[in-house]
Amino acid sequence: MTTILRLLATAVVVLALAACGGAADTSSTTTTGDDAPDDGATDDGGDAVVGRTWVLDALTVDGEDVTAASGTTPTITFGVDGEVSGSGPCNQYVGSYVRDGESVELSGLGWTEMGCVDQSVMEAEQAFFTALPTVETMAVVDGLLVLDGPDATFEWSEQEPVADAPLEGTAWQLDTFLDAGPDGAASSTIADVEVTLVVEDGRVSGDTGCNDYGGDVTIDGDTFTVGQLEQTEMACTEPPGVMDQEARYLERLGATTTWVIEGERLTLTAGDGSGLSYRAAADAVAVDADG
Numbered sequence: 001m002t003t004i005l006r007l008l009a010t011a012v013v014v015l016a017l018a019a020c021g022g023a024a025d026t027s028s029t030t031t032t033g034d035d036a037p038d039d040g041a042t043d044d045g046g047d048a049v050v051g052r053t054w055v056l057d058a059l060t061v062d063g064e065d066v067t068a069a070s071g072t073t074p075t076i077t078f079g080v081d082g083e084v085s086g087s088g089p090c091n092q093y094v095g096s097y098v099r100d101g102e103s104v105e106l107s108g109l110g111w112t113e114m115g116c117v118d119q120s121v122m123e124a125e126q127a128f129f130t131a132l133p134t135v136e137t138m139a140v141v142d143g144l145l146v147l148d149g150p151d152a153t154f155e156w157s158e159q160e161p162v163a164d165a166p167l168e169g170t171a172w173q174l175d176t177f178l179d180a181g182p183d184g185a186a187s188s189t190i191a192d193v194e195v196t197l198v199v200e201d202g203r204v205s206g207d208t209g210c211n212d213y214g215g216d217v218t219i220d221g222d223t224f225t226v227g228q229l230e231q232t233e234m235a236c237t238e239p240p241g242v243m244d245q246e247a248r249y250l251e252r253l254g255a256t257t258t259w260v261i262e263g264e265r266l267t268l269t270a271g272d273g274s275g276l277s278y279r280a281a282a283d284a285v286a287v288d289a290d291g
Contacts, residue, residue, distance in 0.1 A: 049138065053077045053086070054145050054156035059128065061152045066127040074128060076147075076156060084109075089124040092176060093132075094186065104138045104147070112176060112188035162263035165280040167219070172197040172206075172266050172278035177248065180273035190245055197253075197266075197278060204229075204253070208246040210236035215254075224259040224268060252276055 056074040059066045076086040078097060084106055085094040095109035111129060131152035138147050147154040174195035179185040189195055193209035204226060205214040211234050216227035229250055236242050255270040264280040 048140050049145060050078045050080055053159040055159045056154060057144065057157050058155040059124075059131065059152065061127055061131055066124055066131075075159065076145075076154075088128045089121050091125065091188070092186070093129070099138070102137045102139050104135060106133055106135055109133055110185070112186060164261045165264050165266070167259065167261060167266065168199050168201075170198070170266075171281040172199075173281045174249065174276055174278050176277040177252070178267070178269075178275035178277055180270075186277075190239055190241055193239065193242055193245065195245075195249055196281070208249055210234055210242055210246050213250060219259070222258050222260065224256050226254050226256055229254055249276070 054076050056076075059074075074086065074088050076084065078084050078099075082096055082098070083094065084097045085092070087093070088111065091112040093109060093111035096107050098105045098107075109129075109132065131149060131154070134149035134152060135147040135154070136149050138145065140146070143157070145154075145156040145158070147156070174189055174197065176189070177187045179187070190209070194207065195209050196206040198205050199217060199219075202216060202218070203214060204217045205212070207213075208231065211232040213229055213231040215229040218225045218227075231250065236246075252270060252274060253268065253276060255272075255274075256268040256276070257271045258269045260267050260269075266278040266280075267275055268278075269275040
């Protein structure tokens with residue numbers, strides 16, 4: 001069964017902070033000179049934090065380094081709309097933030113619940129999502145974004161801009177269902193079930209994880225209109241829930257009205273606000289197969 005995004009209420013965050021040692025020290029010191037951190041404002045009136053994607057360099061919890069397995073790249077992005085989002089060592093997350101100078105409060109954090117096989121990754125994941133809601137301050141120090149809490153410190157470097165993958169000819173792999181509504185809940189796909197999409201020559205095609213499918217598509221600007229979809233008729237029993245996921249996927253794909261690509265991520269959105277989120281596969285360019 002697809003695992004639904006857990007929403008972490010602000011009240012839970014407050015209780016977690018209390019459990020970690022009570023109220024934070026409210027004393028402050030003033031730092032001057034070249035070593036002084038800034039609150040993210042740039043000399044030209046812009047913002048050195050918001051609207052950029054940051055990649056985790058180091059996470060320290062209770063004085064100990066927490067390192068994920070090689071190849072994992074946790075990220076964080078503070079949006080101009082007050083949304084914070086990114087990826088942990090294994091799962092994606094989203095929530096809200098309120099910022100006042102160097103003070104910052106993260107709330108409503110929720111994340112997908114894909115199970116990662118590597119135990120070290122899951123341990124890093126637990127430490128990451130336990131520490132992230134406790135962050136209280138942010139500052140840019142020597143080009144690094146530093147998020148600090150009572151017992152944890154995150155250090156992030158700015159991610160180099162990633163060129164947008166082309167919509168057509170790219171092999172897209174579904175990893176997230178996006179639900180409609182103000183909560184914006186999300187759910188991950190079933191583990192080890194690859195759901196794919198290729199857009200090419202006025203057609204969409206791919207694999208639901210059980211059956212092949214295809215149909216016509218009309219793209220005009222940011223609009224994306226899918227015609228009647230056809231599919232093969234295999235009945236799959238493993239893993240549990242794969243046929244329900246297939247039906248959900250094809251229904252949502254058929255209801256798509258708009259598309260947007262940011263870097264290597266494609267999001268298709270329906271008129272009711274629900275959507276599908278794909279990432280470009282490692283072999284991003286699809287192979288053109290006749291027939």
